[in-house]
Amino acid sequence: MPTVVARMWGREPATRRGPRPSLSLDRVTDAAIEIADAEGLAGVRMSSVAAKLGVSTMSLYGYVSSKEDLLTAMADAAAPAPPEPGDLPWREYLTAWTRANRDFLLGHPWLLEVSPLTPPMGPRVLRWLDRSLTVLARAGLDAGEGVNISSTLSAYAVSAATLAHDMRGPADESALAGLSAYTAMLTRFVDAQEYPGLSAALRSHGFGHAEEWVEDHDFTFGLDLLLDGVEALIARRGKDER
Structure with missing residues (x-):
């Protein structure tokens, strides 16, 4: 050790x-x-x-x-205490867990450079893993599934925090200005013939309207997709046990 x-x-x-x-x-x-x-x-x-x-x-x-x-x-x-599960349903808890994970990373942006390089070894970070594993076991998933799901949600929190941090741009710009600058740059350079899917997404505001970005729409949408997959797995496990 x-x-x-x-x-x-x-x-x-x-x-x-x-x-x-x-x-x-x-x-x-x-x-x-x-x-x-x-x-x-x-x-x-x-x-x-x-x-x-x-x-x-x-x-x-x-x-x-x-x-x-x-x-x-x-x-x-630098890791705070994780949310406590209490009697929360697994989906409600993992939503709060992933959001809290993202938020404390944004509170210490330097962690975005460290976290991918340091596997969880300390008591504070491993307490986060413990809480998510406890909730997933309670939902009927085995230990291996719980570890994989927890790792995926943690990686999503890191990715979302990195994107949110980068979109803020310089300290004198808002997140909104960062998103607007990014989509304006893409619109300027992306050719509809070479990048038909991306060009169509830009014309349709696929990267989100300003209001949606501020209201965290993109983060919630992606997290719901991941949790929909967890819900499908839990349902499948329930059928297998019948």
């Missing part, structure tokens, strides 16, 4: 000798997250985190052995 993962779970053997450590993994990751939120991932360096904490760079290596370890710990520490 990587040392940083053991620390994330509180499983690192305690040392009895030497002075009491002046830092903790939580303090290191909190400082790194503050930098990433303010400056983006490019601002996160072992030296910049050390400077923020007022310690030497070398002192950080007692908690994270590399920047890759630091990113792994940051990705877990």
Whole structure:
């Protein structure tokens, strides 16, 4: 087990000798997250985190052995608690779960660069997986199906967050301006003979009207398609058990 993962779970053997450590993994990751939120991932360096904490760079290596370890710990520490299922029906819960997943990624856009590169290993991120697996098992699906569905919904949240973030454009533009600029660019360059399907979609406002984009129509439409597939699978499992 990587040392940083053991620390994330509180499983690192305690040392009895030497002075009491002046830092903790939580303090290191909190400082790194503050930098990433303010400056983006490019601002996160072992030296910049050390400077923020007022310690030497070398002192950080007692908690994270590399920047890759630091990113792994940051990705877990930045995750909030997932929605709790309670007695919610599976579809209502997974809708809230996927939306909340997308929203916390948008709250920390640097996670969009880290999440695809770091498999879930920490207690906070794995709690999200646990909740979705619990709900899917309750709906009658087996463990393998639950893992695949959870991974698909998580990937959809990452994709939707990435698109929403990119469509915002520069900080002084709105999401609406980003969408308008994108469709205007496509309309200018797309030839109807070379791209008949795309050209027809642009003429028919297939990328959404402004009101629909602001109201999250595209995200909901895609999520409903995925959950329709889950619903069909659950129904099929029910028939197989009869």
